[in-house]
Amino acid sequence: MPPRQTPFFIVFLCFLNACSSVFATQFDFGTLTMSTLKLLGDAHLNNNTVSLTGDPAVPNSAAGRALYSDPVRFRQPGSLSPASFSTFFSFSVTNLNPSSVGGGLAFVISPDSSAVGDSGGFLGLQNPAAATGGGGGFVAVEFDTLMDVEFSDINGNHVGLDLNSVVSAQVSDLGSVGVDLKSGDSVNAWIEYDGSSKGLRVWVSYSTVRPKDPILKVDLDVGMYVNDFMYVGFSGSTQGSTEVHSVEWWSFNSSFDSAAAPATTSAPSATSPPEQKESKSSRKGTVGAVAGVVTAGAFVLALFAGAFIWVYSKKVKRMKKFDQSIESEIIRLPKEFSYKELKFATKGFSANRVIGHGAFGTVYKGVLPESGDTVAVKRCNHSGQGKSEFLSELSIIGSLRHRNLVHLQGWCHEKGEILLVYDLMPNGSLDKALYEARMPLSWPHRLKILLGVSSVLAYLHHECENQVIHRDIKTSNIMLDEGFNARLGDFGLARQTQHDKSPDATVAAGTMGYLAPEYVLTGRATEKTDVFSYGAVVLEVACGRRPIEKDAAANGKVGVSSNLVEWVWSLHQEGKLLTAADPRLEGEFEEGEMRRVLLVGLACSHPDSMARPTMRGAVQMLLGEAEVPIVPRAKPSTSYSTSHLLLSLQDSESDCNNAMITISTSSSENTLSGRLIL
Template identity: 70%
Template sequence: MSELAIHFFFFWVFFSSVITGSAATAGDGAAKTEFDFGTLTLSNLKLLGDAHLNNGSVRLTRDLPVPNSGAGRALYSKPVRFRSPGNSSPATFSTFFSFSVTNLNPSSIGGGLAFLLSPDSDRLGPAGGLLGLSEAAGFLAVEFDTLMDVEFEDINGNHVGVDLNSVVSSQVGDLGAVGVELKSGDLVNAWIDYDGSTRIFNVSVSYSNLKPEDPILSFPLDLDQFVNDFMYVGFSGSTQGSTEIHSVEWWSFTSSFDSSTSPNSGSSPPSSSPPPPPPTTTLMNPSASSANEAKSPPPSLAPSESNSASSTTQKDSKSSSCHNQLCKQGPGAVAGVATAGAFVFALFAGGLIWFYSKKTKRVNSNKSDSFASEIIKMPKEFSYKQLKQATKCFNANRVIGHGAFGTVYKGILPDTGDIIAVKRCSHSGQGNDEFLSELSIIGTLRHRNLVRLQGWCHEKGEILLVYDLMPNGSLDKALFEARTPLPWPHRRKILLGVASALAYLHQECENQVIHRDVKTSNIMLDEGFNARLGDFGLARQVEHDKSPDATAAAGTMGYLAPEYLLTGRASEKSDVFSYGAVVLEVASGRRPIERDANNNNGKIGGGACSNLVEWVWGLHREGQLMAAADARLGGEFDEAEMRRILLVGLACSHPDPLARPAMRGVVQMLNGEAEVPMVPRAKPSTTFSTSDLLMSLQDSVSDCNAMITISTSSSEKSFDGGDIV
């Protein structure tokens, strides 16, 4: 055992023996409940009716393709104290949850879900418009209703309401007013807060992970009239002859009493109302959930040698004798020991920290300095523990993407409820190098169309990058996986945003940044469908006007410029080519490489792979450029604007890098401030000197129709980039 470990061991033994008694005296009224999906276990969750678990989320209704009427309820299995004897204020509580309402049949709607405070954990209300709520038992609920029901005085089929012992809401807010559509299937975030001292009830709803400044509902509420001493918290949902699926993806909850109004530690509950088992403190040890089964202690029993075990079921058994001795000596002794313990703790901890920092400063200085130079400009350092908890131990169900040399996880910070994206380095030397490169580059960048880096973590041999999570996902998913086509105005705005970001990287940064992996899966969409270019794992910084070094070509086939494949030299012009492929992909609704595709009735391309850039060049040659427009748009676009953008895509995809426009010029073209350069009908070919062929094609070219032709000149090779995919 190391010297440091020995010091910590004796410190812990000493401090535990001092403060255990004072900790055990905390009265019931000061109880605090805190948990989230990262700490809950199956024994902490009670499911009723149709409620069930599905890939880490809680679904309140069944997944049936045919319309049905049913109800389900999911509750935290332990009762939570909302009123405390001797405390004039009810509990202060706050909860954050993310949920979605999806529908297997969009024309079949009806039901909804609600956050619920219920006096019992066994009763499930009716299905249909009642949302599984039971008026006979009494409840407080915040409903998210997807059907306008005249019987319940609903204002529309997209509202939030506060229900007090009745499904007729006493307070109602139109979610359309804050831009939220429950039936969209998108993830919705909700915050519910109640201040026990001011007695103000607030409800906030947003697609964003940032809590809105102004709640959608805010009103005074005397919670005492609608809750018992103990209530169960959770969710209730129902279908009303529909195929709606109500899924809770994340949930955190905390409640406590104002310490200034807490009762004395010696207070006992009134004998007329024996309480259930105490509601437990922070659920950092889910395995202790067997306490749920404990019977209620008899009322008004003073602590003694015979009953100390039952009155302190949540305390370590080794501390019970100390607890009894302190209680016999009265509150004065408790306060004295607690004060002394805190004083000794401060002295000992301060000395220990000083000793350890002096001892390890020299050892760690070189290591810390080498990494600090990389992250000195980073906004925030996160702890590994924070990010592990936020991602549920990097659970596979939290994976939302795979970037260059890393996996991206969805995370929710337990302290704030902020939703984040955590990029975790692959455990390889190259992966670490790429992450350090990404960290050093993106930490210095600031642009509205770049994904914002929130912070970083370098612990336990791992490098983690923390970004804003974009609620509308990546552009490729919006184009190819959404239930409805991405509207043309959104597409136009996205292309302009990406062009603006690349112009910033190429021409406005202190050092030029070459992204090297511009593609639709690396373009994220925020709540307003604004483009945010991300994933800088392959990016390189070079001085302006300096020729880039040759490297192994990296990126994604279909987006790679022909000269980059042949020479390994990435430049701003190779980024422009990648952007051109993105433009054609967005305008046509076709992927850059499609296998087994119908290549325009065999007119263009051939074989097992279809190259989008070549396909559009072929249409342009035949005078049919507008045939490239995405048919799913149904003609709902300005034809002149579509033609302009297709020509911009071809101009950027020119085989000759010198003929491609700069990204600042592309921004001007998209804004109508500059004309698109003349794009020849026939796709030009370009030549490369043999001295430029610095790498083997076998490491760069896929197996789909690769072709290099030898020209009549022995000193040059002619390259048709369209046949490499």
């Protein structure tokens, strides 16, 4: 190349690079603001997490979208050549009532930034009219928790590629990679599209390390399905469910391959600027424009580099701060395990080793290579919330000592992973012992378990230096050792407070059927909200029925949706309390003990928190050392007033002075109604 042409060639290359950078888009949750994130329908922001379908305490049908507010260029001007893009996001699907029907969520590329599709199986992507030919183009990767025959779903746990239709063009079972969308754990997803080779790939995993093989691999010309400019984001829906779809982290990057020239045979795009022929008189202006673009590009590049360095330094500081906080909390713990030995112990965290799912992590069976001991390894979620819950569980259970607590052996924090190691409970959870065991759990074992749980709760509430409120007492969090002794675990939601200190209001967390009514309304967890949860467990153990069941029937007293407390109270009103006993026991129990246990369960489940006993009192009642308080035959309604009630709705707070809340319950209906009088 002649020397005189070399400078212009370099400038020309810089011009092409600057032009391609103009069409590139890059962002993540760390750079998004309320002005660059558009929330539609039922979507809202909650503690730096996007909830697509709200946080319903009762079954609801909802749909919502969260989009990047600026359009992203997906085709080069005057051509159908598609952009290359990649995105990574972490999400979770939680459900207060796992028996309720799901929905799902999807990463979506949409031409519209203002419309939301229908709820249910439509995932907020489409409405019935569009599904039958009414239009509405989009490209989406769906994560579906609802098996809908109408849309040819293979199951209620799959990933699919949707092209202008909620009937997936290609689908894969997430169970094949050991991922359960409804587990409540954080799920990580990677989606990449190569505009040159026209290939789309999707990876899904619990780990932050991308798997070697994609779960979806599709040859696809995205240029045939998108406009020049599209919007990117997420869409989700529920169908008569309490399912919550949360996006906890999101990063996106798109660009064009500079080697891919626009197709000259394509018609000009309606959104592209009109082409103009360059005259000789305008060449000097063009060269000046090139120089301006290069200068501007260099300036933008410098700004971007500065911003990147700043964001990276902030991230490093946060990680160092988190590591330091971990070190300060775990210094008292017995042992630090290496990631390598725990990975070996669980056979690479194999799906075949999964023995349960906690509030913020998956539990694996492991065999330690050095000692040969069998342990339970809890792999905590990778979201920011999962890390904070890990610290909560670590700091609380690491300082507690009681025979009815699951024993913590040690911890590991390597490779971005957070792991806790516990003694393995050979008889699994109380939930599985009640509903999945081949032989029914005997009455002596049930009574011993209830006494063990009441004993450890009395310890947490009254005997610790700081009072511990567990907030998630349920049968799946109660483990059984070789002697069927109860061991309470999963302290991810637990909170420590000083004795006699008024609790702070938070968002109610836990499992539907175990939540006290005042906790759902105010978000204030107290020892009495734990007592209510324990009451639900007592009735569940005595009756062999879940707190909320669907399509259940017993003596014609239970409708389509059955609430256990309502049902037992209705039998008590009719003078038939003992008929609530688990029929699988075949009458092999002492009637006086059964009656006492059922009455203790009802006393703990009293709708008025002030009428509930303490856990110390519950222990004495179960042992026969104290009389059970008189339980009214009809379930009472209760009213209580507060001078300052904190109401939370989509992260907005308002103060209500001299408010009266009336909670009324009906023994014939599974409802909870509230009346606010100002």
